[in-house]
Amino acid sequence: MAQKAKALIIPVSICGVGEVMPIGACVPMFRPHVTMRLHPPINTDGRELDDIIKETRDAVESGLAQRDYSAMKIEDL
Numbered sequence: 618m619a620q621k622a623k624a625l626i627i628p629v630s631i632c633g634v635g636e637v638m639p640i641g642a643c644v645p646m647f648r649p650h651v652t653m654r655l656h657p658p659i660n661t662d663g664r665e666l667d668d669i670i671k672e673t674r675d676a677v678e679s680g681l682a683q684r685d686y687s688a689m690k691i692e693d694l
Contacts (some may be wrong), residue, residue, distance in 0.1 A: 620666055621663025628673050654680040666667040 619626050633651040656676040661669050 620661045623662040626673055627658055628656040629675035630654045630677050633684045
């Protein structure tokens with residue numbers, strides 16, 4: 618759609634949403650730490666769709682916190 622409309626794409630990374638309603642929880646957590654990062658706009662005009670998708674995905678992934686699973690127990694997941 619954005620490519621056809623020659624619109625800019627604003628990639629957004631949102632971190633911490635899994636803490637709002639953890640797996641197995643009956644009610645949402647009251648004060649979770651959620652962050653949102655807006656990335657620079659991506660121009661779609663005259664570009665191949667695969668290139669737009671890759672750049673957008675890379676931007677979103679760059680803003681996601683890397684969770685360290687190495688010290689976690691299965692009960693923590």
